[in-house]
Each structure stands twice: as C-alpha cells, then as structure tokens.
Amino acid sequence: xxxxxxVSRSTVSRAFTRPQLLSPATVEQVLxxxxxLGYVGNQAxxxxxxxxxxxxxxxxxxxxxxxxxPLVRSLQLAAETADxxxxxxxxxxxxxxxxxLIARLAPQVEGFVLxxxxxxxxxxxxxxxxxxxxxxxxxxxxxxxxxxxxSGGMTEAVLLLKKLGHQRLAYLAGPRDSWSDGQRRxxxxxxxxxxxxxxxxxxxxxxxxxxxxxxxxxxVRSGATAAIAFDDVVSQGVxxxxxxxxxxxxxxxxxxxxxxxxxxxxxxxxxxVSAGAASAGAAAAQLLITLLQSPDGRPxxxxxxxxGAAAAGASGAAGGRAGEDGGGxxxxxxxxxxxxxxxxxxxxxxxx
Amino acid sequence: xxxxxxVSRSTVSRAFTRPQLLSPATVEQVLxxxxxLGYVGNQAxxxxxxxxxxxxxxxxxxxxxxxxxPLVRSLQLAAETADxxxxxxxxxxxxxxxxxLIARLAPQVEGFVLxxxxxxxxxxxxxxxxxxxxxxxxxxxxxxxxxxxxSGGMTEAVLLLKKLGHQRLAYLAGPRDSWSDGQRRxxxxxxxxxxxxxxxxxxxxxxxxxxxxxxxxxxVRSGATAAIAFDDVVSQGVxxxxxxxxxxxxxxxxxxxxxxxxxxxxxxxxxxVSAGAASAGAAAAQLLITLLQSPDGRPxxxxxxxxGAAAAGASGAAGGRAGEDGGGxxxxxxxxxxxxxxxxxxxxxxxx
DNA sequence: GTGAAAGCGCTAACAA
DNA sequence: TTGTTAGCGCTTTCAC
Numbered sequence: 033x034x035x036x037x038x039v040s041r042s043t044v045s046r047a048f049t050r051p052q053l054l055s056p057a058t059v060e061q062v063l064x065x066x067x068x069l070g071y072v073g074n075q076a077x078x079x080x081x082x083x084x085x086x087x088x089x090x091x092x093x094x095x096x097x098x099x100x101x102p103l104v105r106s107l108q109l110a111a112e113t114a115d116x117x118x119x120x121x122x123x124x125x126x127x128x129x130x131x132x133l134i135a136r137l138a139p140q141v142e143g144f145v146l147x148x149x150x151x152x153x154x155x156x157x158x159x160x161x162x163x164x165x166x167x168x169x170x171x172x173x174x175x176x177x178x179x180x181x182x183s184g185g186m187t188e189a190v191l192l193l194k195k196l197g198h199q200r201l202a203y204l205a206g207p208r209d210s211w212s213d214g215q216r217r218x219x220x221x222x223x224x225x226x227x228x229x230x231x232x233x234x235x236x237x238x239x240x241x242x243x244x245x246x247x248x249x250x251x252v253r254s255g256a257t258a259a260i261a262f263d264d265v266v267s268q269g270v271x272x273x274x275x276x277x278x279x280x281x282x283x284x285x286x287x288x289x290x291x292x293x294x295x296x297x298x299x300x301x302x303x304x305v306s307a308g309a310a311s312a313g314a315a316a317a318q319l320l321i322t323l324l325q326s327p328d329g330r331p332x333x334x335x336x337x338x339x340g341a342a343a344a345g346a347s348g349a350a351g352g353r354a355g356e357d358g359g360g361x362x363x364x365x366x367x368x369x370x371x372x373x374x375x376x377x378x379x380x381x382x383x384x
Numbered sequence: 385x386x387x388x389x390x391v392s393r394s395t396v397s398r399a400f401t402r403p404q405l406l407s408p409a410t411v412e413q414v415l416x417x418x419x420x421l422g423y424v425g426n427q428a429x430x431x432x433x434x435x436x437x438x439x440x441x442x443x444x445x446x447x448x449x450x451x452x453x454p455l456v457r458s459l460q461l462a463a464e465t466a467d468x469x470x471x472x473x474x475x476x477x478x479x480x481x482x483x484x485l486i487a488r489l490a491p492q493v494e495g496f497v498l499x500x501x502x503x504x505x506x507x508x509x510x511x512x513x514x515x516x517x518x519x520x521x522x523x524x525x526x527x528x529x530x531x532x533x534x535s536g537g538m539t540e541a542v543l544l545l546k547k548l549g550h551q552r553l554a555y556l557a558g559p560r561d562s563w564s565d566g567q568r569r570x571x572x573x574x575x576x577x578x579x580x581x582x583x584x585x586x587x588x589x590x591x592x593x594x595x596x597x598x599x600x601x602x603x604v605r606s607g608a609t610a611a612i613a614f615d616d617v618v619s620q621g622v623x624x625x626x627x628x629x630x631x632x633x634x635x636x637x638x639x640x641x642x643x644x645x646x647x648x649x650x651x652x653x654x655x656x657v658s659a660g661a662a663s664a665g666a667a668a669a670q671l672l673i674t675l676l677q678s679p680d681g682r683p684x685x686x687x688x689x690x691x692g693a694a695a696a697g698a699s700g701a702a703g704g705r706a707g708e709d710g711g712g713x714x715x716x717x718x719x720x721x722x723x724x725x726x727x728x729x730x731x732x733x734x735x736x
Numbered sequence: 737g738t739g740a741a742a743g744c745g746c747t748a749a750c751a752a
Numbered sequence: 753t754t755g756t757t758a759g760c761g762c763t764t765t766c767a768c
Contacts, residue, residue: 077745429761
C-alpha cells in the first residue's frame, strides 16, 4: 500500500463520478481511502450542485389495494438497476392529497410515475411541463404512459357470460376519476349492446371488500344474474354478500373480477380479467429512466418499454407499443385477457 | 394588497422556517408572493445547510405480501402529518439487498423503519448507532421497535384446534430470518406440548400461494388433520391444494392463517391470527417521529407509541407498551387474537 | 424585525 | 491527469 498522496477535492469528486478522467491508480487510491474512512458523498450537496437527485417518486391512490403492490415492487426493482431511489406516495384516493404529495416530493425527485392518478388533466400537464412524468392507466396525449387495456379481457368476459346464458349483467363500478373504470364502463356498454345483453351499472365509491358486499342488495334488485366487478377485492365482497343471501356461485350466479391480483387466488378462485400490474410497473420505470437519460426529457430511441412489452407478452396477452402520438408522449399498451376460474365455471352457471 | 416591498434572502427563509421571528405582515407578504410565483424552497439546499432532509425510509422484504401494504400505508399517512416524505425499499427477502438499499438511502434520510428486517443483528446495530431506527417485528434490545406479538392468537388457535378434536397439527413455516416466524414456532411448540398435541413443522421458503399449495403433499404425509400457516397467503395456497386432493375444509381439515390480511377475506373466509399491520405502521412512524424530535435521538417522554397502542387496543387485542429496557429502545407491543371464520368452523371439523 | 455575509459539501468550468 | 476557483440555494450567526 503506497503512502497516500494528498489529492484535491475535485479529484475525490471525479473518482466517484467520472473515474475515466483520472489515472486508475488515483481512482483506486481515493476509493480505498474513502472506504477506510467510511466516507460517502453527501447527496444533498451533490444534488444542489448538479440539480440531479437520483430519486423518483411513485404515487398511487391506495397502496393497500392489491393491484398496486406488484406494480410498485417491479417499479422499484427496475429503478434500482438505474440507481434511482423511490419515494412512495399514497394519495388515499384523493386528488387534493395527490397534488399535495406531488408538491412535497417535486423538489427532490427527477421524475414521477403517477399510477391511476385522480388528478385533473390540467394539473398533470402542468407537472409534466416541469419534469418527466409517466402515467399508468391514464391516457393523456403527449405524456408518456402505460395503459393496461382492459377492453380485450372485458369483451371476453361479456361473451363468456352470454354463452353461459346470462342476459342481464351488473357492473360494480370503480372510482369516477379512474381511467380504467371509464374504459371498462365504455367497453362493457358497447360489447353488451352488440351481444344483446343489458348492463346495470352499480356505483360503489372506493373499491373495497365492504363496498362489494354492500352492493349485493342492489345487484339482486337489478335482476342481474351475473356481475363484473371493478376489481378482485370488490368481487370478493360480492361473493361474500351473495353467500349470505344463499345465492351460490357459480351455480346461481356468475362473477368476474378484474386485475388478477392475489385476491383472485382463493377457493373458489375468481374468474378475472388479467391486468399485468407488475409488467406495467416495470414498463413505467423503464419509460421514466429513458426520459431521464435523454437530455431534452424525451425518449431518444425505441428502447423504452421494450422490457415492459416483453413482460406483457409473457402474460399471454397482446402487448405492444404505439409510437409517438401527436404531442410526443410514448405510449406502452398492455393487453388483457380473461382468466376463467371457479366463479364462472362453464360446468355450472345458468345453463348447467 | 400593499405594494410588495423588496425583502432579503434571509427574510424569505425565515418566513418559511421560523415565522415567529418576523412581523406577521412580512410573513404574510412573503408567503403570498411565494405562492403567486410558485416558489418552493429547494430541499437539497436546505438539507445541505441544516443537515436535515425531511425524509425517512421504510424497508420491507416484499411489498407484494399483503401484510406490508397496510403497514406502509398508515406509516406514510402518519409521516405526512410530520411533513416527512417516505422512501420505500423492497429487499426481495434478501439480507444483502436490504443492506444495499439501506446504504443507498442512508445519505438522504433522517431515520429508518425496518419492517421484518432480514439483516443481521450486527448490521442493524451499526445502522442504529448512526441514526434513529425503528424495527417492526424484530426484537433487538436497546433499539426502538414495534412487535406484533402473535403468541396470544397462536395460543388461541391451538386451543381451538384441540377443542375441535385435532391431535396432530402442521405448521407451514415462514422465512428463517423472520422474527415473527421464530416467535410462532416457539409458541406453537410450547402450547402444543402443554395441550398434548404434536406439531409437524413444514418448511416453505418464501411465503407464497405457490409454496402453500406445494406443501400440501407434505401435510398429507405428516398425518396432520389441521394446519396453521405462517400467513394468509400461504394458507390460501394450502386451501387450494387441499381442494385439488378432494380434502374439504373445514369438514375434513382445519386451517388457520396469520396476519388477517385481505387474503383472509374470501369465501369461505379464513380463520386467522389478527395482526394489526396498520397499527404497527402507525406506531412505528410515531416512534420514529419522536426519536427524530428528541435531540439525542432518544424519546423525550412517553408520548411515543400512544397512537399505536390505542390502535392496537381498538383491534380488540391486548395492546400496550413496555418502557425502556436495558439499552434505551422503546418497545411497543401489539397483541393478537384469533379471528374464527369459515376454515375452522366449530360446526364442522373433526368432531362434527 | 430585518439585512449582510459566511458557509454547508459538492460539481464543473477553467488553468496548469 | 490534476488543482483552483466559483458557485448551487439555503440557513444562520451577527450586526444594525
């Protein structure tokens, strides 16, 4: 071990950030000494100097909703590979709190992933003008986004229910501000009409087990013999409510959930529209990373979303990317499909 | 609106951080102008100057495990009230990754909440020597911690199973590094012996639906007629595996999960040991906030954990706090109790 | 009650 | 290849 030569401030800095500018020996020496002294660079000072923080934020309406944890998880894992630390914000399904969180986080993050944002379009656009933003399940032209397209799976669901002999469906709706809910309503209305079925939409505020359970009386009143719920948790609630009334599934009633979360893996297992939340998280992270790397805050090439699209493909659905649209926001679209399980058993149901 | 007088740098700073030093009129004026201009202080610069970041980190082994989201959620909500932003780290059940995450986050957080850490005691102690650390479900003397004490609920579970006529139980174990798992094993062994029952421990690596499902052959081989699983997710897997083999629950077999997560709210609903993850999150946040506020990094008074204890009480269990022990780490203990639901129905079971 | 000035620890020109 | 210098935007004595 050679005697340690004194080096300057900048040499130390360079040893960490751009070692190729120094002689290997110097780098080596600095790094070793630093390790021995337990020196670690001060993030705040670095950020102050460079304007870069190495942090991103992901904001979700409710981390306790089982759709989000896998998304956040794969996002964080992907972020780690780019050495980005991730802030988590839970807006509690409130646009107002979402705005507050964003304001609080903005001064120390380089970019945002807003998952199922409840925020107004205007506010999102204002934010996106400031720094890279990737949306998940919100379709704003010109802003990078990952969309889980439920229309495929929803269509399959309606057709299956028709085949089982149902004529009157109920849709347990999700939050009004949710893009996914909007897409599901629309698809459902369109496809049902084409198939000659009627759909009763039942509003259920915040998607929860309790909400599902309580909506059963409305379902029964509607005369529906099958229901599609906004998500698997609501669906579980419906299942419980039906049981209490002695309506058995799938013998007397068919049920379909959405998202294919942990909540669908029960006994009996839920028929559900698979959503690939984990793929969406990975894709969103990838997109944001690309945005961050390109100097002008726009994707430099087609690399973005590659992994996400692959993952979507792996889920068996039609995954793919649409290129730039009008404003220049990359859009990754993840397809869905119906996973048929116990709650709509073909062997049971109306035609059994 | 008076004409805006030019004020100095420092006045602006004070208006935000210590308004009591300024005349109300000045404060008012600065704040209004700041709002109009959209000015927000630069966190990095503030941190550089004060050494405080206003950030904390919560590290979990697997955010996709339904035990953690409610914990993280209430933690983040509580942190918000103290204007703390929260980083989320997912260690993927690996001690090594946990260490890396902590190292990455350490330079920009004021404190850590380590939930179910897989890290070695030594590393945890080293970290705790550096900055405030609150542990969840890890019992290290002298370090602040929140413990969900499963022994109460586990004991009730064993007694219920005995009453149902079972003599041979299986325990589907959790990760070896998990304190909760250790506590559950120990309690189970002790109580079962006292009750004259035998317990077969079946190892299942990472707790998951698949692991539970695959462990069914071992359960059957063991001759057990009832099983207690490390958590509800594993329990659901077991349920599915049993069904495949035509073993029906609770008629032929009794099943108990742990944590009382979303995964227990199914049809049939799972009998489970309620764990109050949300209370634990709130209590941990509270504890950390108190630690952060006391200049020496130790709680100043008994305020810490008050909310958590209250919440624990609300869950119907015996919640409470132990005061300082040897080293000075506050310890909040949250009790548990058995929630009896469909998978161990008293009307069914072995004695039906 | 308010302003002036000195850093916090780092990076990034610019020199050498 | 390395050192010197000038800030990044804030807080904080210390004067006034």
